[in-house]
Amino acid sequence: MISHTAEYALRAMVSLADHTHGPLTSQQLADRTQVPLGYLAKIMQQLGRAELVVGQRGPHGGFSLTRPPEQITILEVVTAVDPIRRITRCPLGLPDHQDLCPLHRRLDSALASVEQAFTETSLADMVEETGVVKPLCSPPPKR
Amino acid sequence: MISHTAEYALRAMVSLADHTHGPLTSQQLADRTQVPLGYLAKIMQQLGRAELVVGQRGPHGGFSLTRPPEQITILEVVTAVDPIRRITRCPLGLPDHQDLCPLHRRLDSALASVEQAFTETSLADMVEETGVVKPLCSPPPKR
DNA sequence: CGTATACTGGATTTGAAGCTCTCTTGATCT
DNA sequence: AGATCAAGAGAGCTTCAAATCCAGTATACG
Numbered sequence: 001m002i003s004h005t006a007e008y009a010l011r012a013m014v015s016l017a018d019h020t021h022g023p024l025t026s027q028q029l030a031d032r033t034q035v036p037l038g039y040l041a042k043i044m045q046q047l048g049r050a051e052l053v054v055g056q057r058g059p060h061g062g063f064s065l066t067r068p069p070e071q072i073t074i075l076e077v078v079t080a081v082d083p084i085r086r087i088t089r090c091p092l093g094l095p096d097h098q099d100l101c102p103l104h105r106r107l108d109s110a111l112a113s114v115e116q117a118f119t120e121t122s123l124a125d126m127v128e129e130t131g132v133v134k135p136l137c138s139p140p141p142k143r
Numbered sequence: 144m145i146s147h148t149a150e151y152a153l154r155a156m157v158s159l160a161d162h163t164h165g166p167l168t169s170q171q172l173a174d175r176t177q178v179p180l181g182y183l184a185k186i187m188q189q190l191g192r193a194e195l196v197v198g199q200r201g202p203h204g205g206f207s208l209t210r211p212p213e214q215i216t217i218l219e220v221v222t223a224v225d226p227i228r229r230i231t232r233c234p235l236g237l238p239d240h241q242d243l244c245p246l247h248r249r250l251d252s253a254l255a256s257v258e259q260a261f262t263e264t265s266l267a268d269m270v271e272e273t274g275v276v277k278p279l280c281s282p283p284p285k286r
Numbered sequence: 287c288g289t290a291t292a293c294t295g296g297a298t299t300t301g302a303a304g305c306t307c308t309c310t311t312g313a314t315c316t
Numbered sequence: 317a318g319a320t321c322a323a324g325a326g327a328g329c330t331t332c333a334a335a336t337c338c339a340g341t342a343t344a345c346g
Contacts, residue, residue: 001144001227001257002250004304014246025322039305045324057323058313074249084144102269103157106217107145110257114144117253126245147334168292182335188294201343202291 001114006082008035009043013077016053017069017123023062043081050080069127075118084118086111144257149225151178152186156220159196160212160266166205186224193223212270218261227261229254 011033016024026044030037044063047053052072053063065072078084087108154176159167169187173180187206190196195215196206208215221227230251 001254007250010246010250027322036305038307041323042305042325048324055323056313057311057321059315059321061313061322063323103153106260106264106269107150107153110260111144113256113260114253117249117256121249126249170292179335181337184293185295185335191293198293199343200291200293200341202345204292204343206293 002078003082005043006078008033008040009047009077009081010074011035012040012044012063013047013052013065013072013123014126016063016065017072018127022060023056023064025062028062046081047077050076052076052080065123069123072123073119074121074123075115077123078118084111084115086115145221146225148186149221151176151183152190152220152224153217154178155183155187155206156190156195156208156215156266157269159206159208160215161270165203166199166207168205171205189224190220193219195219195223208266212266215266216262217264217266218258220266221261227254227258229258 012029012035015029015032024032026037026041029035029044030040033040035043044053044055048055048063051066054066055061055063075084087104155172155178158172158175167175169180169184172178172187173183176183178186187196187198191198191206194209197209198204198206218227230247
């Protein structure tokens with residue numbers, strides 16, 4: 001349901017949102033997110049074209065968010081790399097009608113609910129919940 | 144989010160649910176659903192192995208549902224051909240913890256809501272809504 | 287029986303997504 | 317200016333889902 005690419009983009013964006021002091025290089029992001037470096041670089045390019053991040057070249061360069069994490073939704077990130085395709089017209093061959101059948105209404109409404117959930121969550125929401133914990137997945141509680 | 148395969152399976156199952164008089168052949172189903180015949184045959188095999196349909200060979204053969212449409216959910220159909228994979232553990236490389244991070248909690252809860260929606264809808268629900276209309280997607284309102 | 291019908295199963299091809307490699311462009315620091 | 321660091325961009329490889337093809341097997345009916 002969620003492509004690898006979208007997953008990777010989200011991990012990278014969350015890492016950036018969590019890192020407030022200056023940019024992060026592709027290499028640093030790849031380490032944090034466990035995403036293959038070369039592939040991540042491509043994804044970062046896409047995020048750049050969507051103007052969600054900017055890349056600064058040269059020493060001390062790297063990627064930074066273009067907006068504060070509160071103002072970037074999950075949906076924007078996903079859309080930038082792998083858009084959710086809502087079902088707006090008949091997926092069958094029948095060209096001469098507009099309404100969706102019950103089946104495709106259901107499927108589209110499932111898509112809609114996902115889209116809705118993604119709209120309501122910002123990068124900041126996810127960083128805040130993490131608290132002091134740094135890794136993307138929280139380690140076991142210490143005792 | 145929903146694979147072609149799952150879409151095709153659903154179309155075929157809805158067609159079967161809508162057809163109460165005897166079985167439908169792969170060929171007939173392919174016509175109704177606009178799915179490539181050879182590929183649909185493979186999908187029907189999967190649905191057969193999941194015991195959602197039975198195939199009757201020979202003349203006047205074809206596929207029939209094994210249960211009344213009210214008792215078959217969308218989820219069962221989707222699961223038979225292309226299961227929804229819930230996120231139950233850390234998708235990153237970190238093996239030594241159980242909890243999901245905020246990101247993956249969100250993603251999994253999106254999956255959960257889709258799963259829920261699919262559980263609550265049966266094939267019968269979709270056939271009933273169609274009413275007299277035969278094609279999977281309803282034609283334009285006549286006036 | 288024999289034949290036409292229709293599902294079953296395996297092998298193969300195609301195409302898109304995932305991933306790598308390499309070269310180029312731009313920025314920083316001696 | 318020259319060296320180095322890091323993003324940008326294009327070409328190619330790999331893997332897997334989607335789709336096709338072909339031979340095999342079971343069933344109904346005359």
